[in-house]
Amino acid sequence: xxxxxxxxxxxxxxxxxxxxxxxxxxxxxDINFLQTGxxxxxxxxxxxxxxxxxxxxxxxxxxxxxxxxxGMDKLVPNESIVRLxxxxxxxxxYYELISKTTMFYAxxxxxxxxxxxxxxxxxxxxxxxxxxIVIDPRAMKEVVDQNTRTLKGWMFNNTVALSLxxxxxxxxxxxxxxxxxxxxxxxxxxxINSDYKAAQFQERFFEAGAVPGFVxxxxxxxxxxxxxxxxxxxxxDANHKGVSKSHKTAILRGGMKFDVVGLSQKxxxxxxxxxxxxxxxxxxxxxxxxxxGATENVNRATAEVQERNFWExxxxxxxxxxxxxxxxxxxxxxxxxxxxxxxxxxxPVLQNLYKEEVESxxxxxxxxxxxxxxxERFDLGFPVDEDNGDDKYVMMNLINIDDDVRFDSxxxxxxxxx
Numbered sequence: 449x450x451x452x453x454x455x456x457x458x459x460x461x462x463x464x465x466x467x468x469x470x471x472x473x474x475x476x477x478d479i480n481f482l483q484t485g486x487x488x489x490x491x492x493x494x495x496x497x498x499x500x501x502x503x504x505x506x507x508x509x510x511x512x513x514x515x516x517x518x519g520m521d522k523l524v525p526n527e528s529i530v531r532l533x534x535x536x537x538x539x540x541x542y543y544e545l546i547s548k549t550t551m552f553y554a555x556x557x558x559x560x561x562x563x564x565x566x567x568x569x570x571x572x573x574x575x576x577x578x579x580x581i582v583i584d585p586r587a588m589k590e591v592v593d594q595n596t597r598t599l600k601g602w603m604f605n606n607t608v609a610l611s612l613x614x615x616x617x618x619x620x621x622x623x624x625x626x627x628x629x630x631x632x633x634x635x636x637x638x639x640i641n642s643d644y645k646a647a648q649f650q651e652r653f654f655e656a657g658a659v660p661g662f663v664x665x666x667x668x669x670x671x672x673x674x675x676x677x678x679x680x681x682x683x684x685d686a687n688h689k690g691v692s693k694s695h696k697t698a699i700l701r702g703g704m705k706f707d708v709v710g711l712s713q714k715x716x717x718x719x720x721x722x723x724x725x726x727x728x729x730x731x732x733x734x735x736x737x738x739x740x741g742a743t744e745n746v747n748r749a750t751a752e753v754q755e756r757n758f759w760e761x762x763x764x765x766x767x768x769x770x771x772x773x774x775x776x777x778x779x780x781x782x783x784x785x786x787x788x789x790x791x792x793x794x795x796p797v798l799q800n801l802y803k804e805e806v807e808s809x810x811x812x813x814x815x816x817x818x819x820x821x822x823x824e825r826f827d828l829g830f831p832v833d834e835d836n837g838d839d840k841y842v843m844m845n846l847i848n849i850d851d852d853v854r855f856d857s858x859x860x861x862x863x864x865x866x
Contacts, residue, residue: 488644491633492555495640497726498633500740501733506551508763510543512790514771516779528576529782536580546770548582549618553766554733556585558619558629560602562610563778575782588615590627599627616777618770636732643725734762756797764792816840 491498516523516530523530536545552559560583568574589603602610602617619629633640730740736754738746746754767790774788792798809822817825820837 488640491640494644497643497729498640501730501735502551502554504735504739505554505733505762506547508758509550509767510546512763512767512792512795514542514788514790517787517789518785523786528574529779529786532576532580538579545580545582549770550766552582552585553618553629555631555633556629557622557631558585558617560585560588560618561616563614563616592627616773618773632732636729639725639728643722646722646725734758752797759795759798
């Protein structure tokens with residue numbers, strides 16, 4: 449106890465409190481992602497489409513910086529909250545924090561942060577945690593009160609109990625389990641397995657010499673012992689089976705003939721269906737073909753539209769959900785006057801939308817909308833202006849014709865009638 453108290457005065461308030469199970473965070477778990485079984489057990493390793501989609505999403509999300517504001521003022525870098533997100537862990541950067549969180553969310557429909565207590569929190573001199581650790585969702589098990597059907601906490605790796613205050617859980621909606629997220633992979637597990645089997649079929653096709661199956665036939669009555677036939681078959685495979693041995697000259701004896709067994713229409717369709725399966729998986733993850741790298745029927749104009757849709761329909765909704773959870777479960781627990789907000793104004797494909805929004809705000813202001821009305825309508829983030837925010841203005845170069853001394857409004861009305 450004495451040594452512990454001495455250490456409190458010699459360590460920084462945001463230093464990590466080490467736990468004896470800290471190394472368990474880095475331990476992987478070999479769990480099948482397909483709850484109903486199947487050949488694919490590691491989709492990112494066994495499906496190039498899933499791998500590409502998740503990496504695209506995980507590498508794109510961190511491009512939107514996360515800023516912190518107290519009112520309208522952006523927090524300076526030396527504030528404890530800013531320092532926490534610039535260096536969330538000993539070997540973790542902001543980019544890695546958001547990227548890894550996004551990867552798990554895209555793969556499993558949920559992600560977990562463990563909020564590691566700091567010395568400052570333990571001694572009451574600070575509310576800022578020491579670090580943020582991203583946890584593999586497969587290692588987490590919900591602890592539910594069976595009487596009230598409410599969440600009580602979490603079990604990590606079936607050994608460590610974690611309270612609700614120690615964990616931030618990001619999840620999408622799941623009508624089958626309110627405590628967990630629903631993986632998008634669950635809805636396309638059969639397509640992923642089919643694509644995997646099609647790839648195996650294609651591999652066997654090329655290993656057979658890039659030709660379909662075949663038979664050796666003869667017109668003569670054949671009484672060759674089975675042992676001898678197996679010897680012929682093994683000799684043929686040794687000389688002609690495999691891509692590296694394809695198209696070699698073969699010499700057949702004893703009246704033998706080489707008959708190719710062609711691919712059936714069903715087998716050909718099986719291979720061609722991989723393109724359709726790819727598109728289904730892309731749609732499930734919200735990754736347009738141009739972003740994925742599939743260039744068929746894509747030109748520059750459609751590519752730009754698809755890239756913008758990728759941000760608007762896939763990346764932004766996730767980051768806004770992440771932003772709300774970070775504020776409610778972490779930032780406001782530290783300081784209720786601070787708000788975290790992702791900045792999308794620097795994203796090239798969204799800048800045109802930002803310009804269009806500014807033009808819309810300007811035009812509406814010109815026809816009489818107040819500052820407060822525009823602020824609320826477009827979520828501009830300005831504080832409510834209690835003094836002049838509800839005042840409405842018109843364009844300076846326009847006046848009411850009835851107020852212009854150069855015109856007699858009665859004469860104008862008579863001319864209009866005539």
